[in-house]
Amino acid sequence: MRKLSLISCGLLTLALFGAQAARADQLADIKQKGTLVCGTLGNAEPFSFPNPQTRETQGYDVDFCGAVAQALGVKLELKLISVAARIPELMQGRVDVLAANLGWTGERAKQIAYSDSYFVSNQMVSARRVDKYKSPADLAGKRVAAPKGSTSEAGARKLIPNVTTVTFQDAPALFVALQQGKVDGVVLSELTLVKWKHDAESSPVPIDVLQPPLFVEPWGIGMRKGETALINKVNEVLSGMEKSGEAAKIFDKYLGAGTEYKLHRTFKIEPIKG
Template sequence: MKKLISILFMSILAMGILAACGTGEKDAGTAGDSDKKVLKMATSADYAPFEYIDTEKSSDIVGIDIDIAKAITEKLGYELQVQDMDFGGLISALQNGQADFVMSAMSATEDRKKNVDFSDVYYTSKHVIVSKKGSGIETKEDLAGKKVAAQMGSIQEEKGKELAEEVGFSIENRNRIPELIQEIMAGRLDAAIIEDTVAQGYLEENKDIAGFTIEDADGGYAIAFPKGSDLTDEFNNELKAMIDSGEIDTIIKKYFE
């Protein structure tokens, strides 16, 4: 009798183990089928129409770069997470693993290429000098002796340093574009150097400021990746297809209607 009970117990135990193993394998397979790899994108959401928060509608980050990033990651089968941070910290975010890629109206300059890899260029911009209306600043030569600023870490900051040596003015920086406009209106800055499409939005909203365009920005806007990232080629393939099909132009035009 004891032997019979022992055999019966071992049989039940073995069946239980097999059932548990079978369930575990099924659950693992189901989870694997539904999971998508998450890609973290870093941006500085103060640069309308490329990346910004339309507070009247929601707290979500929207814009040209966001739409392009969503389209590419969806085509590649990734889930996208967008993180907002100061522009000056974006390259560091890539280098320390906080982000998988950066899309933030970032120019693919030779200096930046020393630290990150870039995709193909998807947009080329110009620089605009913005100042208070009636300030008398109508050419870059009028900046002589003035206090001028640009967004920290931006291509406009580099352009400002170059012009400061050429024309003779002091150059400063601020973390966010709205700070530049506020400082001009408060009289703490004489002018700011801002990307043309971004400047256009502020010029249309604020009739107390004026601006004029100087030469094209260097490099053109591109997507930044950590050095040696496999994502560079993956994104480039989709980006090229979107440029060739006109999808990129459609996204850009949507924000200028």
């Protein structure tokens, strides 16, 4: 009986080891199934948003997902997710990677692996012009909205004294809450707020983007920890896009001088310094 017990334990150990090895080779699994499932938001222009004509999801994040899929020789499948669901969807294996406005934080880095940063975001505060706020500090003690589970929410709580945070599932709901006066300000990526400001100029409730930035954050592609082959491959693809100029072209396509954002690329793809 003892011999059989030892054999059973040995077989169980081998099974567990085999299962761990299988999970640790996600890159091979992606190539075998022929599809890369990329989690993205779908409602965060210009990073992932519906094309007005085709309704297909497009954007900065989508193009980076597509470049990774192409380098792996597989098809790209997009899965639209909410801000709060990003990490759970990844951890539970429902998506292979995340390209979903995923700002780096030390807490998140304990849960998931990040690629090198492919975008650097200024997180800003927006408020109604009629309220005449000049800087984020003016929102001390006020009600400020942010996407639920986002770094914008965490940054507001940490950096605006005595703030009350109000969270919503998506960015459009934040804009409506601000215009209706349900909140005094919104914390979001500079790019989204710049577009809102432009769109609101002709509305009864114009808004301003307050200076200086509340904080600056690097964004990375999220992957599960321990997937060394996939992590290395994604970073290899990103490095190649930087060297070839493809990364800069994607930036110019969605954010550059020919767009409504008229931004200049002031960063390069590089490892995130935690």
